[in-house]
Amino acid sequence: MDDKLIKIAYLYEDLMNTYGDSGDVKILKFLLKKEGYDTQVDNISLGDEFDTDDYDFVFFGGGQDFEQTVVAKDLPRHKETLEKYINDKNPMLCICGGYQLLGDYYKTNSGVTIKGLGILPLHTIFKSDKRMIGDTRYMTEWGEVKAFENHSGQTYFDDTDKLHPFGEMIEGYGNNPQDKVEGLRYRNLIGSYSHGPLLKNINVANAIIKQILERHEKRLAK
Numbered sequence: 732m733d734d735k736l737i738k739i740a741y742l743y744e745d746l747m748n749t750y751g752d753s754g755d756v757k758i759l760k761f762l763l764k765k766e767g768y769d770t771q772v773d774n775i776s777l778g779d780e781f782d783t784d785d786y787d788f789v790f791f792g793g794g795q796d797f798e799q800t801v802v803a804k805d806l807p808r809h810k811e812t813l814e815k816y817i818n819d820k821n822p823m824l825c826i827c828g829g830y831q832l833l834g835d836y837y838k839t840n841s842g843v844t845i846k847g848l849g850i851l852p853l854h855t856i857f858k859s860d861k862r863m864i865g866d867t868r869y870m871t872e873w874g875e876v877k878a879f880e881n882h883s884g885q886t887y888f889d890d891t892d893k894l895h896p897f898g899e900m901i902e903g904y905g906n907n908p909q910d911k912v913e914g915l916r917y918r919n920l921i922g923s924y925s926h927g928p929l930l931k932n933i934n935v936a937n938a939i940i941k942q943i944l945e946r947h948e949k950r951l952a953k
């Protein structure tokens with residue numbers, strides 16, 4: 732194993748990449764280069780084999796409802812490896828559609844229920860004609876974040892002892908119009924509605940870089 736090569740799994744990069752989410756991976760690549768690491772990004776797409784043991788970071792971007800229905804059919808093959816990776820406190824970032832697909836289900840505005848992986852006790856539903864679109868600002872444990880959201884799904888936590896939000900809203904909607912919170916922090920997984928991309932917020936990007944390098948050390952020690 733190359734000790735200066737960071738491996739990133741980009742889940743369904745060809746299908747789940749709305750509103751510049753691939754920028755998150757580009758920012759990580761840039762910051763890792765400054766730390767002296769090269770980065771290999773593998774697109775894990777329909778039908779591909781995937782073992783999280785081979786990776787230092789997993790990224791799952793946003794997508795339109797149609798692409799989510801396609802991805803949701805392929806995704807259950809990876810439930811076991813992803814669940815173990817997440818529960819072992821390894822770093823993962825899921826944006827919007829990717830975040831929704833880690834939960835139990837997403838009921839869309841056309842009445843279709845897309846089954847999620849069911850790793851996180853949360854669900855997403857379309858409730859009214861309201862599309863949550865615009866600038867967002869919220870406070871996280873790493874400081875303030877500024878981003879952009881564009882989603883029709885409203886996300887609700889089903890186990891609030893286990894799941895905690897990523898941030899407290901200052902501006903915009905976040906998970907849904909009622910709870911005034913943004914995204915999810917669960918172990919070293921972040922789920923978020925933030926595009927923009929999210930990691931232009933260097934405070935969050937640096938925190939994730941730290942987690943990636945810790946994960947890399949763990950993999951090297953194996």
Ligand code: GLN
Nearest residue numbers: 793794827828882883884
């Ligand atoms: N299709 C989902 C929704 O509208 C997710 C959108 C996205 O990933 N930007 O809620």
